[in-house]
Amino acid sequence: MELRLVFLLSLLLFSIATVRSADVDESDALIRQVVSDDDDLLLNADHHFAAFLSRFGKSYAAPEEHAYRLSVFKANLRRARRHQRLDPSAVHGVTQFSDLTEEEFERSYLGLRPVTLPADAHKAPILPTNDLPTDFDWRDHGAVTPVKNQGSCGSCWSFSAAAALEGANYLSTGKLVSLSEQQLVDCDHECDSSDPGSCDSGCNGGLMTSAFEYTLKAGGLEREEDYPYTGTDRGTCKFDKSKIVASVANFSVVSIDEDQISANLVKYGPLAVGINAAYMQTYIGGVSCPYICSKRLDHGVLLVGYGASGYAPIRFKEKPFWIIKNSWGEHWGENGYYKICKGRNVCGVDSMVSAVAAVGSSSQ
Numbered sequence: 001m002e003l004r005l006v007f008l009l010s011l012l013l014f015s016i017a018t019v020r021s022a023d024v025d026e027s028d029a030l031i032r033q034v035v036s037d038d039d040d041l042l043l044n045a046d047h048h049f050a051a052f053l054s055r056f057g058k059s060y061a062a063p064e065e066h067a068y069r070l071s072v073f074k075a076n077l078r079r080a081r082r083h084q085r086l087d088p089s090a091v092h093g094v095t096q097f098s099d100l101t102e103e104e105f106e107r108s109y110l111g112l113r114p115v116t117l118p119a120d121a122h123k124a125p126i127l128p129t130n131d132l133p134t135d136f137d138w139r140d141h142g143a144v145t146p147v148k149n150q151g152s153c154g155s156c157w158s159f160s161a162a163a164a165l166e167g168a169n170y171l172s173t174g175k176l177v178s179l180s181e182q183q184l185v186d187c188d189h190e191c192d193s194s195d196p197g198s199c200d201s202g203c204n205g206g207l208m209t210s211a212f213e214y215t216l217k218a219g220g221l222e223r224e225e226d227y228p229y230t231g232t233d234r235g236t237c238k239f240d241k242s243k244i245v246a247s248v249a250n251f252s253v254v255s256i257d258e259d260q261i262s263a264n265l266v267k268y269g270p271l272a273v274g275i276n277a278a279y280m281q282t283y284i285g286g287v288s289c290p291y292i293c294s295k296r297l298d299h300g301v302l303l304v305g306y307g308a309s310g311y312a313p314i315r316f317k318e319k320p321f322w323i324i325k326n327s328w329g330e331h332w333g334e335n336g337y338y339k340i341c342k343g344r345n346v347c348g349v350d351s352m353v354s355a356v357a358a359v360g361s362s363s364q
């Protein structure tokens with residue numbers, strides 16, 4: 001009885017995957033070449049690998065390394081194809097991360113540490129939601145700096161936190177100033193009061209709310225140019241209090257309710273959010289809306305807006321989505337951005353959202 005249920009369920013999932021993957025064939029030829037056809041994939045993996053190396057300017061010194069990376073690349077082609085079937089409204093394929101194993105990717109390009117919240121993180125008050133715009137994007141209102149690149153360092157948390165404060169600072173002062181992630185990487189060793197073993201630790205991970213807590217205590221963040229990003233955490237803290245350009249007034253944790261998230265976004269500016277980044281390793285574009293995605297949060301990003309109906313291949317219903325600024329450079333995703341569907345806490349995107357308010361220019 002139970003077995004039959006499992007069988008029927010897998011049959012159902014399988015047919016969804018097969019039917020949906022047919023739509024992929026209608027999309028971009030370059031991507032189709034990469035992820036749709038099994039034989040092409042296996043027969044031409046070497047060719048795809050060569051194209052990947054030249055596109056991203058990569059090479060490996062030792063022939064053994066080259067061979068190993070080719071094998072990882074092949075596994076990632078299969079993974080991209082799997083993602084395409086599970087996430088048909090997005091496009092998956094070869095990215096700058098296609099020669100990395102999942103473990104390497106997680107270690108070097110994510111960096112959200114396991115979550116408990118610091119003492120000063122208040123719960124955000126419930127806001128009215130009846131007058132929310134149907135589409136909203138802080139990029140249209142000048143509150144978002146250009147996409148940055150964390151490089152091979154698990155410092156996503158510092159980019160998410162600094163970007164949220166950039167937006168809040170813009171709202172309170174009218175000036176958009178790019179802020180220093182390196183200050184957070186070098187100087188913020190804030191720990192959870194409830195879990196002192198877990199502290200912000202540079203390229204080894206951290207938490208946005210802890211970064212707000214640090215920034216509140218330290219007095220603020222310096223400008224990006226004054227404390228530039230190095231992508232390593234081997235340096236000592238060079239924070240100079242006299243160079244502070246943005247300060248935290250307060251911050252809060254937003255409830256998991258999507259209307260509340262939207263209301264806080266519109267009111268306080270871009271929000272720091274945690275997400276599971278599994279599908280982001282192979283993401284090329286579109287609205288990501290996987291049938292199955294872990295809610296284990298491992299990446300910190302910035303929520304900048306939302307839309308009512310996103311691009312989706314023909315025969316898909318248009319999907320409402322969140323617009324997310326990532327920190328992997330402008331050549332990843334849609335010019336550095338990710339779209340993920342709203343509606344059911346996909347990949348945990350609704351479960352760790354924080355808002356920050358900056359000290360206004362007049363009171364400084």
Ligand SMILES: *[C@@H]1O[C@H](CO)[C@@H](O)[C@H](O)[C@H]1NC(C)=O
Nearest residue numbers: 125250251252268355356357
């Ligand atoms: C900051 O504090 C005010 C007053 O307590 C509160 O209404 C507001 O929600 C807080 N803002 C944030 C972003 O936490």
